[in-house]
Amino acid sequence: MTADRHAEVGGGITLAYEQLGDDDGTPLLLIAGLGQQRHEWHDGLVRLLTARGYQVVRFDNRDVGASTHATFRPPGPVDLLRKRWHPEQYDLGSMAADTTGLLDALGWESAHLVGMSMGGMIAQTVAARAPHRVRSLTSIFSTSGAARVGRPALSTWMRMFAAPARTRDEHIAAAVRMYRHIGSAGYPFDEALVAAVAGRTWDRDPRPAAGVGRQLAGILKSGDRTRELRTITAPTLVLHGDRDRMVNPTGGSVTAQAVPGARLHTLAGMGHDLPAALWPTLADLVDTHIRTAESRSTDAPNL
Secondary structure: OOOEEEEEEOEEEEEEEEEEEEOOEEEEEOOOOOOOOOHOOOHHHHHHHHHOOOEEEOOOOOOOOOOOOOOOOOOOOOHHHHHOOOOOOOOHHHHHHHHHHHHHHHHOOEEEEEEEEEHHHHHHHHHHHHHHHHEEEEEOOOOOHHHHHOOHHHHHHHHHHOOOOOOOOHHHHHHHHHHHHHOOOOOOOOHHHHHHHHHHHHHOOOHHHHHHHHHHHHHHHHHHOHHHHHHOOOOOEEEEEEEOOOOOHHHHHHHHHHOOOOEEEEEEOOOOOOOOHHHHHHHHHHHHHHHHHHHHEEOOOOO
């Protein structure tokens, strides 16, 4: 992982990012999920994408990693249940604006967007609100915000609201427990990789629980986005595992149903993570989707 670069994206927000691949590569922006930092787009997967000719940017969303953190108190479980938000609480629209601000800072008029989990929600929002900036959209184990679909299992909710880690070792142990629960049951569990990623996360942003809480509130504050998803015009691929305990597979189904022309691809054995055994498959699926989108754009008649 290279040193952080920083981009002012508007509204007093600075995002930390990393740019990889050839300068003349096809622009590909990777958007991370709830509480995740840029390195959770694993190095091995990124290398597969850059080898296919992409200039890849991965970044920390606001409130995690080396990006700008809010200073207000995060909501507690009762606040989330009652939808009682702090006056400064942001939503997915704010995070989508951060993303388009990053595109501006990079000098990218448009890019292919790939988002996982909350990152998929952010990518969906960018595609709906700034369609000219999005060449294609890939939404991975994400959802539309519609009620009673795409929700975490009760056992997952209970783990999410456990007491936050106070030390690096506690954080790593909690990450291992969580990913044993939500990870891809159909593939080997790589405890060493999960522990290494969690350690890097803590080293870049100790005690990350407050930012995660504010990001979760941003998701819930945004509510049902189905109507907005119906306005998306970018070629869209929806990827979801059939073993996901964090975002139930119904989340992928309703997303694909809402976005006009979207294609749903279900990955057997996949949960709410990106296991190494799936990296070649994921890279191929994303690459094929992008190349198909680029081909259709090139072949479109001039009107």
